Amino acid sequence: MSPTADHWDDRPAMSATAPQGGARTVELPLWAELVWQAVLITLAFLVYFGVRGATEGSESAALANAARLTDIQERLGIMWEPGLQSLIADHQWMIALFNWVYIWGHWPAIGVVVVWLFVRHRYGFYLLRNAIFISGAIGLIFFLSIPMAPPRLVDDLNIIDTVTEQSKAYRTLQPPGLVNQYAAFPSLHFGFNMLMGIVLFRYAPYFWVKVIAVALPVAMAAAVVLTANHYVLDVLAGTIVALLGLWIAIRLRDSGKGDQIRAALAPRLAFRRWNGRQTRRSASHS
Numbered sequence: 280m281s282p283t284a285d286h287w288d289d290r291p292a293m294s295a296t297a298p299q300g301g302a303r304t305v306e307l308p309l310w311a312e313l314v315w316q317a318v319l320i321t322l323a324f325l326v327y328f329g330v331r332g333a334t335e336g337s338e339s340a341a342l343a344n345a346a347r348l349t350d351i352q353e354r355l356g357i358m359w360e361p362g363l364q365s366l367i368a369d370h371q372w373m374i375a376l377f378n379w380v381y382i383w384g385h386w387p388a389i390g391v392v393v394v395w396l397f398v399r400h401r402y403g404f405y406l407l408r409n410a411i412f413i414s415g416a417i418g419l420i421f422f423l424s425i426p427m428a429p430p431r432l433v434d435d436l437n438i439i440d441t442v443t444e445q446s447k448a449y450r451t452l453q454p455p456g457l458v459n460q461y462a463a464f465p466s467l468h469f470g471f472n473m474l475m476g477i478v479l480f481r482y483a484p485y486f487w488v489k490v491i492a493v494a495l496p497v498a499m500a501a502a503v504v505l506t507a508n509h510y511v512l513d514v515l516a517g518t519i520v521a522l523l524g525l526w527i528a529i530r531l532r533d534s535g536k537g538d539q540i541r542a543a544l545a546p547r548l549a550f551r552r553w554n555g556r557q558t559r560r561s562a563s564h565s
Contacts, residue, residue, distance in 0.1 A: 341428040341461035380502040414524025427464035431507035465516030
């Protein structure tokens with residue numbers, strides 16, 4: 280069932296100010312919540328890429344799975360990767376454009392949207408964060424169980440790795456030690472961008488921002504294929520995993536579980552003590 284207006288409400292389904300046990304919680308101030316969320320996201324980022332890098336499958340298994348996937352695409356008539364890249368091979372500006380989208384349209388763009396949502400639409404931020412966390416966890420299961428060599432590593436396809444050959448920026452953003460080169464299926468590089476686009480479209484205050492919210496995931500779908508980092512079916516699988524993560528995140532929020540988890544994770548006890556000292560100090564000066 281598609282999300283209704285209630286699913287996108289900025290208000291939580293259940294108040295996190297009165298968790299089980301009757302203890303009243305105190306909301307963190309903006310700066311403290313921002314620091315805490317930055318720490319939480321950084322830890323999740325390191326865990327995701329750490330596990331992803333540590334679970335890299337064998338080259339032979341990854342190439343065998345890639346052969347099976349390309350065979351399926353050929354049977355479906357969607358083995359488009361070589362032909363699509365050939366369309367831009369003689370146009371350096373197009374290669375540079377899609378490299379740029381692949382590199383700077385991913386984590387940098389997601390980071391900007393995440394910060395904006397945190398400041399302007401807090402529960403939109405929580406929804407996007409949780410959807411990325413959940414879909415990322417699902418993706419790790421696939422990376423572990425189905426290692427997949429991307430098109431750029433399959434010699435028979437005669438496709439070049441445009442990102443590695445022409446840019447060093449991506450390896451700075453994602454150090455090789457944290458990258459599993461056989462994690463092509465599903466494409467969460469696209470999936471995470473799609474999640475960003477969905478949430479941004481909902482909360483965007485201007486029409487031109489909504490256009491960007493639609494255009495960037497579409498451009499990323501093209502970029503992951505044209506740069507030889509993913510197959511067409513990787514993008515489809517990434518779509519399914521990302522939407523599943525979003526659906527679970529919405530269900531958690533609507534059931535109140537999301538608020539309970541958020542209350543459990545937040546370092547509110549320490550802030551209560553800090554807030555109590557601030558209150559007593561203010562009272563002493565009044």
